[in-house]
Amino acid sequence: MDSQTDCTEDGVVPTIPEQATYKVVDLFSGGGGMSFGFHAHPRFEVIGAADAQLGKPSSPKGSLACNTTYEANIGITPVEVDLGTVDPPSLRQSMGVTSPIDILAACPPCTGFSRTNAKNHLEDDKRNSLVGRTIVYADAFQPKILVMENARELLQGRWAHHFEILKKDLESRGYTVHAQNHFLNRFGLPQVRERALVIAVSAGYGLRTLEDAWSGRSLIQEATTVRRALSGVPAINAGETHPDDEAHASPSFHSAATLGRLQRIPHDGGSWRDLLGVPEGRDYLTPAMIKSVEKNDFGSFPDVYGRMAWDRAAPTIKRECAHVGNGRYSHPTENRLCTVRELGILNGFPRTYKFEGTSLSNKYRHIGDAVPPLVSYQLASVCHWILTGKRPSVQDLILPGTHLHPEDVRETSDTLTQGENGQAQQVREFAAA
Known part of the structure; x- marks a missing residue:
């Protein structure tokens, strides 16, 4: 040998x-x-x-x-x-x-x-x-x-x-x-x-x-962008699971207000602060958002309900990434939370990685907790x-x-x-x- x-x-x-x-x-x-x-x-x-x-x-x-x-x-x-x-x-x-x-x-x-x-x-x-x-x-x-x-x-x-x-x-x-x-x-x-x-x-x-x-x-700079990472991932709606990939699943919205809020947030990197400048946007502010506006103190709070940006790296994916209200985990253009597959890709998992179990929230935690x-x-x-x-x-x-x-x-x-x-x-x- x-x-x-x-x-x-x-x-x-x-x-x-x-x-x-x-x-x-x-x-x-x-x-x-x-x-x-x-x-x-x-x-x-x-x-x-x-x-x-x-x-x-x-x-x-x-x-x-x-x-x-x-x-x-x-x-x-x-x-x-x-x-x-x-x-x-x-x-x-x-x-x-x-x-x-x-x-x-x-x-x-x-x-x-x-x-x-x-x-x-x-x-x-x-x-x-x-x-x-x-x-x-x-x-x-x-x-x-x-x-x-x-x-x-x-x-x-x-x-x-x-x-x-x-x-x-x-x-x-x-x-x-x-x-x-x-x-x-x-x-x-x-x-x-x-x-x-x-x-x-x-x-x-x-x-x-x-x-x-x-x-x-x-x-090269484009190698670490959301656009590159999610290239070729098919579009789906909130609440759907893609027929060819059970990990390409996004939960349904808990309320019509949450969906309405996201629909009014601009594509490609928009945040809830943009609701202040769009028609009917203020109607979708939560009490916490209103308090933040009144104090003019946003801190990291603008990331909640935010969309990812195509030509930037994703924000930190944390263990509680299973809801759009927990961070900037919304899809850049589609009105939904990024799927288990998408967040898995953004955290360095191969596209064929299997996320098991009956709880969709746990699958998101398996990603957020992981070493990439x-x-x-x-x-x-x-x-x-x-x-x-x-x-x-x-x-x-x-x-x-x-x-x-x-x-x-x-x-x-x-x-x-x-x-x-x-x-x-x-x-x-x-x-x-």
Whole structure:
């Protein structure tokens, strides 16, 4: 069997069989967003997953029903378990894992960190402690690489000490830890989604990151627009399911007022504030909208009932994206909420991804909660680079079945800017889109 012997910059010369398969375990696996990127990569095998399937702490056991979506796409059934209390060796045994693994993905709930939840400014959500608890799973599974994705506040918010605890514990065990916030549209996602990405590598392996993989590479601007992403998706009406795709489904409106409101909001990026200048528009203002107008204080409130814009990236798709009143989730031109399929595409899922279960609202949550597979596929390629010393090609950064194509990527002489200045530049680039 041939071997891979490319030298890394730090002088490490890995000797890895070309056909080696690396083992992955995914904790807090949800609908499979993180796992699918590794599952789609030819050099990784997902051998275990676990999720409690809770929409929120007070939800009944199994209420989120994400494990059926996971199984339909990844091919294994996640263990339904509370990762805040389960004994790690017992969990490992239930997955049939008998030796150290290559990759541990751990993406605890981000709800307790997110700045969009007003309670988080005052209260430390008990779920936040799951970040620090990740160390007990690292001890149990002994991964070569640990990857984590979460809200940006994981690294810079009031409760960032949870991550600092984990970082310190990982470093005490010989891991090198890299953590940084990114706007994921920089990596091809057709959505302005700012997330914290963490990669920790065990002793003996050189650290690589997504910034390294994209160094000297840039995207053409139109590659991350709603227009490009949703090209070819057929038109449907609210309340309909397309006969050829059960995920291309949009719920009915709860009231005639909601439909009337959306009908009067201008196409291609319009918001409810535009109701102030259209005939009969003021008749469709809600009490909250009227109060906002009276105070002349809109904040982020204009996004509710807003339409997406064809030639911009989509706004952040959050877990409660199943109603037009929860954000800018309306179709650019059709009078309806974007469908499960459309929001799935905008969050980096392939067009053939299966969203299972009987609850349409849960299917939307499976999307909003997920690590975008387009990005997790790139993380898989970065992990492969760490393990083998072989830098990903442009093709290795393009998840098959998504909107992104190799010709969207340009080789440049510039490297990816890091730190606050780099993030500010990303905001400027996509605000101008």
